[in-house]
Amino acid sequence: MKTWNNVTKLCTLFLVSLCVLVFSNSASAAAYRKWCTTWTTSYTDAGKGEDYLNSSSPNIQRPARYTRVILWDNTGSPSNYKWSGFLDENGCTPSLTLIAGRTYYLGQATYAANGTKEFLVNDDNDYFDNTAVWVTFEKPVPTVVDGTSDQFTFYNTWVNPKANIMGVVGQILRYPDKIGTPNNSRIRFKTNYTGLWPSCIYQGAYAVNGDICLTTGTAWQDTTNWKYIVSHEVGHAITYLTQGPDPTGVYTDYFYNTPLCCCNHIGGYGQPESSPQGTHCLQSKESIKNAQGEGFANFAAVAVMNTRTYKDGIFVYGKPTWVYNNGIFSVQQPPVKVLAYRGISLNQDDQWLDRRCDGINQPGAGVELDWQRFFFETWTHGSSVFSADDMHYIWRTAGSNVSWANLQNVVNARWGTGSDKANWFASHGDSTGVSPY
Numbered sequence: 001m002k003t004w005n006n007v008t009k010l011c012t013l014f015l016v017s018l019c020v021l022v023f024s025n026s027a028s029a030a031a032y033r034k035w036c037t038t039w040t041t042s043y044t045d046a047g048k049g050e051d052y053l054n055s056s057s058p059n060i061q062r063p064a065r066y067t068r069v070i071l072w073d074n075t076g077s078p079s080n081y082k083w084s085g086f087l088d089e090n091g092c093t094p095s096l097t098l099i100a101g102r103t104y105y106l107g108q109a110t111y112a113a114n115g116t117k118e119f120l121v122n123d124d125n126d127y128f129d130n131t132a133v134w135v136t137f138e139k140p141v142p143t144v145v146d147g148t149s150d151q152f153t154f155y156n157t158w159v160n161p162k163a164n165i166m167g168v169v170g171q172i173l174r175y176p177d178k179i180g181t182p183n184n185s186r187i188r189f190k191t192n193y194t195g196l197w198p199s200c201i202y203q204g205a206y207a208v209n210g211d212i213c214l215t216t217g218t219a220w221q222d223t224t225n226w227k228y229i230v231s232h233e234v235g236h237a238i239t240y241l242t243q244g245p246d247p248t249g250v251y252t253d254y255f256y257n258t259p260l261c262c263c264n265h266i267g268g269y270g271q272p273e274s275s276p277q278g279t280h281c282l283q284s285k286e287s288i289k290n291a292q293g294e295g296f297a298n299f300a301a302v303a304v305m306n307t308r309t310y311k312d313g314i315f316v317y318g319k320p321t322w323v324y325n326n327g328i329f330s331v332q333q334p335p336v337k338v339l340a341y342r343g344i345s346l347n348q349d350d351q352w353l354d355r356r357c358d359g360i361n362q363p364g365a366g367v368e369l370d371w372q373r374f375f376f377e378t379w380t381h382g383s384s385v386f387s388a389d390d391m392h393y394i395w396r397t398a399g400s401n402v403s404w405a406n407l408q409n410v411v412n413a414r415w416g417t418g419s420d421k422a423n424w425f426a427s428h429g430d431s432t433g434v435s436p437y
């Protein structure tokens with residue numbers, strides 16, 4: 001610590017000329033500044049009451065959390081950069097030493113990382129490419145002056161589906177353990193399906209081997225507008241990365257020709273699954289494997305958009321949905337608000353497989369809505385909760401045998417038969433209706 005007294009003592013010990021030099025240096029204080037930036041996001045489900053990314057206004061600025069940026073000054077090209085790296089959880093650089101009298105510029109990429117967990121949004125030709133879309137700021141920003149020590153935010157006004165994706169991945173990277181985002185993982189998004197990327201050959205929203213296609217032109221319109229769809233597909237990608245390949249993706253095996261339990265009401269919202277693999281929706285009777293996979297992806301979207309202690313678990317669904325009102329079920333068009341928490345007793349949409357689809361004692365069948373609630377309830381609401389990593393462990397260990405009996409066996413072996421967690425697993429399987437007993 002250098003105080004005035006210390007400096008005075010120094011002056012008594014050394015030559016006056018040296019003291020002049022010390023004072024001269026302290027008079028021309030260096031300039032420090034944190035540079036922060038944003039993404040402009042617009043989500044069609046805005047204003048449904050979720051905890052995060054909730055707004056009813058268009059074009060909201062979100063902190064560019066964990067975004068890759070490059071900062072350069074007006075003396076040269078971006079290659080003469082001042083700083084490059086990933087922003088912090090508030091979308092800011094560290095405090096940087098800057099040169100007075102210069103104007104600085106910032107470029108930000110559709111690429112984000114927190115440690116070794118990465119998300120990359122790009123559309124170019126190279127399947128293995130690391131590059132992203134770079135958004136640069138052309139306008140000069142306040143010129144650095146001597147003695148500056150402050151924070152300045154670049155408000156990025158780029159309106160693009162990729163900016164919406166970046167708003168969601170920033171939220172995921174802030175709390176990656178919520179949905180078990182693995183280390184040393186890079187999840188890639190494509191928003192263009194015109195044959196440039198081999199995996200994205202269909203229009204729609206889907207995950208392929210850990211990568212995510214979010215394209216336009218379907219009944220979803222611009223699917224990348226929808227934060228719940230973005231995080232749902234991330235849930236699939238993480239499942240692939242943590243549990244291994246999903247052998248199905250075919251939705252025809254339990255087709256059940258009862259209006260409440262098939263997808264005849266969803267119209268064009270079934271793409272690209274509608275043919276020839278069949279389609280699926282929140283309340284359709286499916287194979288248990290598919291219902292678990294889709295239920296987990298929906299749970300992941302709920303977890304990303306809500307805090308763990310907020311008990312309603314607001315989920316906004318992107319396909320037409322059966323909703324109970326005034327004594328009857330009718331179809332509501334998306335976006336449809338669905339609560340992942342079933343604790344409101346006697347919900348008419350509770351235990352859908354058992355109560356609407358003749359599902360009792362059909363251990364090979366499942367409904368996405370029931371499994372979504374099971375995952376949400378075992379993840380929150382008590383002292384014996386399961387983390388997302390616990391869930392990934394259970395399904396990875398269970399392998400291809402995902403019957404309820406085998407899942408409970410895995411839990412008993414890992415945490416002990418009769419343990420609080422084993423009992424928690426069993427009781428919520430019963431209350432949500434996913435266990436066939």
Ligand SMILES: [Zn+2]
Nearest residue numbers: 232236294297
């Ligand atoms: Zn899905």
